[in-house]
Amino acid sequence: MLPLLRKAKRMSCLLSQTLLPSSAANSVCNFKPTHSLIAPHHLLLPRLLGLRPKIGFLGSVRGMATKMDSIQQNPEAISYLNQKEAAEIDEILMGPLGFSVDQLMELAGLSVAAAIAEVYRPSEYSRVLTICGPGNNGGDGLVAARHLYHFGYKPFICYPKRTAKPLYDGLVTQLESLSVPFLSLEDLPKDLSDSFDILVDAIFGFSFHGSPRPPFDDLIQRLVSLKINGDTHQKSSAIISIDIPSGWHVEEGDLSGEGIKPDMLVSLTAPKLCAKRFSGSHHFLGGRFVPPSIRNKFKLQLPAYPGTSMCIRIGKPPKIDISSLRENYISPALLEEEVVADPFDQFQKWFDDAMAAGLKEPNAMALSTTGKDGKP
Ligand SMILES: NC(=O)C1=CN([C@@H]2O[C@H](COP(=O)(O)OP(=O)(O)OC[C@H]3O[C@@H](n4cnc5c(N)ncnc54)[C@H](OP(=O)(O)O)[C@@H]3O)[C@@H](O)[C@H]2O)[C@H](O)CC1
Numbered sequence: 564m565l566p567l568l569r570k571a572k573r574m575s576c577l578l579s580q581t582l583l584p585s586s587a588a589n590s591v592c593n594f595k596p597t598h599s600l601i602a603p604h605h606l607l608l609p610r611l612l613g614l615r616p617k618i619g620f621l622g623s624v625r626g627m628a629t630k631m632d633s634i635q636q637n638p639e640a641i642s643y644l645n646q647k648e649a650a651e652i653d654e655i656l657m658g659p660l661g662f663s664v665d666q667l668m669e670l671a672g673l674s675v676a677a678a679i680a681e682v683y684r685p686s687e688y689s690r691v692l693t694i695c696g697p698g699n700n701g702g703d704g705l706v707a708a709r710h711l712y713h714f715g716y717k718p719f720i721c722y723p724k725r726t727a728k729p730l731y732d733g734l735v736t737q738l739e740s741l742s743v744p745f746l747s748l749e750d751l752p753k754d755l756s757d758s759f760d761i762l763v764d765a766i767f768g769f770s771f772h773g774s775p776r777p778p779f780d781d782l783i784q785r786l787v788s789l790k791i792n793g794d795t796h797q798k799s800s801a802i803i804s805i806d807i808p809s810g811w812h813v814e815e816g817d818l819s820g821e822g823i824k825p826d827m828l829v830s831l832t833a834p835k836l837c838a839k840r841f842s843g844s845h846h847f848l849g850g851r852f853v854p855p856s857i858r859n860k861f862k863l864q865l866p867a868y869p870g871t872s873m874c875i876r877i878g879k880p881p882k883i884d885i886s887s888l889r890e891n892y893i894s895p896a897l898l899e900e901e902v903v904a905d906p907f908d909q910f911q912k913w914f915d916d917a918m919a920a921g922l923k924e925p926n927a928m929a930l931s932t933t934g935k936d937g938k939p
């Protein structure tokens with residue numbers, strides 16, 4: 564049992580050194596194991612298998628631990644585009660640079676889904692309603708919803724003004740084939756926050772102008788009222804805006820002061836000027852497809868995406884209550900009657916579970932023995 568204990572302690576030190584600030588990590592490593600750590604191996608193994616890397620958990624904490632580059636840390640140093648520049652970059656990408664709108668939309672939608680998964684874990688925020696507008700911003704929303712489905716969320720779509728083009732028809736068919744429900748305006752529940760954990764605002768992007776026309780005026784108003792009427796004691800739905808908080812002026816922001824107040828903004832390609840007025844907790848950049856020629860032409864100062872990430876946080880992450888990171892590792896007990904008769908089959912079952920959980924080394928194992936009395 565002793566090596567097992569040592570291993571458990573070493574693992575918690577390793578985890579804490581990777582994930583926690585140094586002071587917290589020290590206190591975890593100096594922690595004397597109590598009987599709560601002394602678990603028989605048949606409980607510990609499933610528990611180890613249960614250490615599934617939650618996308619949101621690792622993502623947001625990874626954001627804390629990673630050294631942020633100076634542009635990322637300082638939103639003032641980042642380039643912000645006006646409406647004309649945003650449209651011009653779009654035209655260059657899809658003209659001389661040879662991209663198709665499908666390609667860019669796929670990458671844009673993927674980065675939105677990746678940013679959402681960095682902050683909101685599917686175990687707590689599973690029900691996602693994406694409200695899609697008539698343009699490409701709405702298309703980004705349809706793509707993001709499909710990726711969120713594959714990330715383990717339960718998406719719903721409200722797409723009241725469909726665009727009759729093969730690209731959009733295809734995106735709708737792809738979602739329908741996953742049995743993602745499409746809700747009409749009449750189907751939408753009165754209180755969105757009762758039924759959805761996340762509301763994705765994919766109504767308008769950088770081509771928005773004037774005042775919102777029906778039916779989007781009413782939909783935007785429903786997002787606005789969520790934050791006004793929100794019961795502060797209850798977990799309210801998180802609002803995530805794609806590229807522009809819908810209804811905001813693309814350059815001036817929330818002119819009336821009564822527009823939507825998203826919790827998260829995912830800017831695409833580069834933030835638009837209105838993003839300077841964004842005061843929510845999470846600002847991300849996505850759309851990792853900007854080639855150096857565009858960066859140089861528009862003198863873009865943008866943070867460097869880390870590794871293979873499809874998105875990057877802009878500015879510092881909000882202060883995290885470390886106790887809220889606490890994971891519950893209590894697994895269901897392994898009962899003798901549930902164990903497969905053939906140990907090889909049982910091993911295969913555990914191994915498959917470990918593979919499915921996406922563990923880094925699914926073939927790593929801990930072996931311990933017990934006496935006849937079942938005690939270590
Ligand atoms: N290069 C990139 O960064 C990429 C970004 N993408 C996403 O595309 C949008 C921009 O898409 P676009 O189609 O140009 O514009 P919108 O999505 O904003 O929508 C335009 C439609 O909205 C209608 N509209 C405009 N204003 C209003 C209003 N006040 N009330 C109602 N409807 C309005 C407009 O209709 P009009 O008749 O007014 O022209 C259009 O139907 C960008 O923000 C990103 O999200 C790409 O996906 C990938 C490349």
Ligand SMILES: [K+]
Nearest residue numbers: 764767805807
């Ligand atoms: K939007």
